[in-house]
Amino acid sequence: MAEKKLRVDLISKPENILKTIYTACKTCYSAKLPIEIFDEAPENDKMLSLIEKVISSGHYSTIEHIQLTFAISNVSRACTHQLVRHRHISFSQKSQRYVREKGGIDYIIPEKIKNSAQLKKKFEDFINATSDLYQEFLDAGIPAEDARSILPNAASSSLIASLNLRELIHLANLRLCTRAQLEIRLMVKAMCDEVIKTESWLSDYLVPKCIRFGYCDEEKSCGSMIGKSEILKERV
Numbered sequence: 001m002a003e004k005k006l007r008v009d010l011i012s013k014p015e016n017i018l019k020t021i022y023t024a025c026k027t028c029y030s031a032k033l034p035i036e037i038f039d040e041a042p043e044n045d046k047m048l049s050l051i052e053k054v055i056s057s058g059h060y061s062t063i064e065h066i067q068l069t070f071a072i073s074n075v076s077r078a079c080t081h082q083l084v085r086h087r088h089i090s091f092s093q094k095s096q097r098y099v100r101e102k103g104g105i106d107y108i109i110p111e112k113i114k115n116s117a118q119l120k121k122k123f124e125d126f127i128n129a130t131s132d133l134y135q136e137f138l139d140a141g142i143p144a145e146d147a148r149s150i151l152p153n154a155a156s157s158s159l160i161a162s163l164n165l166r167e168l169i170h171l172a173n174l175r176l177c178t179r180a181q182l183e184i185r186l187m188v189k190a191m192c193d194e195v196i197k198t199e200s201w202l203s204d205y206l207v208p209k210c211i212r213f214g215y216c217d218e219e220k221s222c223g224s225m226i227g228k229s230e231i232l233k234e235r236v
């Protein structure tokens with residue numbers, strides 16, 4: 001039983017991300033065969049200039065061809081429950097039915113609780129007591145699928161998540177917003193950083209929605225960007 005630290009790895013991505021998107025964009029407007037466009041693709045700057053125009057005009061099908069797979073470890077079930085709400089992501093998650101948490105529950109402590117020694121201690125006492133009861137149920141022959149009923153939202157989980165680039169941008173736009181919970185923000189940030197390592201041009205898109213669109217549509221805004229309603233008022 002231990003507190004666990006987030007780990008995010010990009011384990012699969014296409015070889016020619018820019019060239020693939022460029023070919024998709026250009027195929028729409030060219031008499032050439034797609035394979036000719038692919039083989040004759042210009043240098044990165046030229047490809048990017050077309051790609052940026054196409055994406056900013058909302059022609060998003062062109063970025064759906066890029067499929068990315070992440071291995072995500074040590075996130076709470078509270079966090080994964082939020083992630084699985086995104087319907088264009090495919091998941092394979094560690095099962096609490098089949099995996100028995102031998103030696104106690106691994107868990108994630110939210111940062112704000114961790115910052116208080118007193119609250120952290122109470123949190124850990126609760127996890128220890130829950131772990132003991134979980135083990136007692138297993139020892140009594142209760143199947144893991146039923147014993148798990150008492151596991152907390154803080155229980156650590158791992159999953160594989162596959163999504164296309166359009167969905168990653170959408171995920172980043174929603175979940176990097178300060179209105180999102182800190183744990184999922186940090187997880188999505190780590191996913192974006194993995195991609196930006198080799199595709200630095202994506203750093204303009206893998207941002208909170210306010211930065212991408214130039215306004216905030218949240219009711220309880222953090223105030224760092226002009227609100228949508230203020231923009232609309234100015235237009236009347």
Ligand SMILES: Cc1cc2nc3c(=O)[nH]c(=O)nc-3n(C[C@H](O)[C@H](O)[C@H](O)COP(=O)(O)OP(=O)(O)OC[C@H]3O[C@@H](n4cnc5c(N)ncnc54)[C@H](O)[C@@H]3O)c2cc1C
Binds near residue numbers: 086
């Ligand atoms: C800050 C924050 C707070 C939240 N709070 C709550 C909450 O209190 N309670 C709660 O239940 N959820 C909450 N959510 C989850 C939220 O309502 C969405 O379920 C989640 O963010 C997934 O977003 P999505 O549907 O846009 O994305 P995805 O499921 O990833 O879909 C991407 C896009 O595809 C399109 N799409 C997908 N499926 C359909 C469909 N069936 N019909 C039409 N278009 C579709 C939409 O355009 C959608 O935006 C919250 C999310 C955030 C970011």
